[in-house]
Structure formats: structure tokens, C-alpha cells
Amino acid sequence: MLNIVTTGIVLLLFTFVAIFSVDRLGRRALMLAGSAGLVVLHAAIALCYMNHSEGIHVLLLILAAIACYASTLAPITWVLLAELFPNRIRGAAMSIAVFSLWVTCAGVAQGFPILNAAVRPSGSFWTFSGICLLGLLFCWRALPETKGKTLEELEAELLDIEFKK
Numbered sequence: 595m596l597n598i599v600t601t602g603i604v605l606l607l608f609t610f611v612a613i614f615s616v617d618r619l620g621r622r623a624l625m626l627a628g629s630a631g632l633v634v635l636h637a638a639i640a641l642c643y644m645n646h647s648e649g650i651h652v653l654l655l656i657l658a659a660i661a662c663y664a665s666t667l668a669p670i671t672w673v674l675l676a677e678l679f680p681n682r683i684r685g686a687a688m689s690i691a692v693f694s695l696w697v698t699c700a701g702v703a704q705g706f707p708i709l710n711a712a713v714r715p716s717g718s719f720w721t722f723s724g725i726c727l728l729g730l731l732f733c734w735r736a737l738p739e740t741k742g743k744t745l746e747e748l749e750a751e752l753l754d755i756e757f758k759k
Contacts, residue, residue: 604657608664620741621670621677622733628666629730633723635659640719667729671695677740680749 616624635658642652679687710718740748 601660604660605664608661609669611665612669616673620739621674622737622739624666624670625733625737628662629726629733631662632659632726633730635662636719636723636726640716640723643716677748
């Protein structure tokens, strides 16, 4: 019960960090920082498991990963989804995006025990680190900054970018 309460408190506190920093730091910067942070934190956790290292430092790394996720990727993804789609398809696009996110979350939750049994905890965290690295590269390459722009400005910019390619 203490673990659940601790995790919940970290999630709540760092979600407020995201709320107060999203307009100041920008969506793209937070997505990049979150992805990079999770690459490093998941790799560090994997190294701990590989070396059979146990103790408070592993707990702190896990809580740091939760804090990193709660202050960046978790809430900012939802902000970006609401901003990136053109007005004329926003409803349908959001439905597909939200469905995809929830299916993926369910897949990760259901697949983790299988992955963990197959490659041990160290392999699981190396996998997560690699996935976050791919996310970092995607955000670096493809994610525009949406901070301070109206939905109409974003639509014009994104459609203009699309037509120039």
C-alpha cells in the first residue's frame, strides 16, 4: 500500500510541475527532456538489475522515472494531441489517437509480465530505454513547437510544412 501511495503522490506532484511549466518551457522541449530523461533513467535501472544491485537507490531511480514521465510525456502528449490535428478532422483524429494510446497502454501493462519473464527486469528496462530513444529521435525530427500559437496558426503552419515536403 505504501508503494501505491508513494507512486500516486509522485505522479500528482509532478503532474503539477507539468501544468506550471508547459507554457513557459514549451511542449517540444518537455517531450525531448522527458524522452531523454527516461532513456537515461531506464538504462540506469537496467544496469542496477544487471548488477544485482538492490536498495534505496533503485527505488529512487524508479521514482525519478515516474516523476520524469509525470512531468513531461504523460500530460504533454494529451496537450499535443489536442493541438496538432486540423480543425476539420480533430474529432475523428483525436478518437483514433486516444484509442491508440489506450490500446498501447493496455498492451504494455499486459505484456510487461511476459517481457519481464522472457528477458528479466534488466532486459525489460533496456527495452524501455530503447523505445524512449526512438521516441526522442521522433520528437527531435518531427515534433513542432506549439507553444504560444493558436490552433488556426498551427493548422496553417503544419499544412504549409506538409505541402512543402
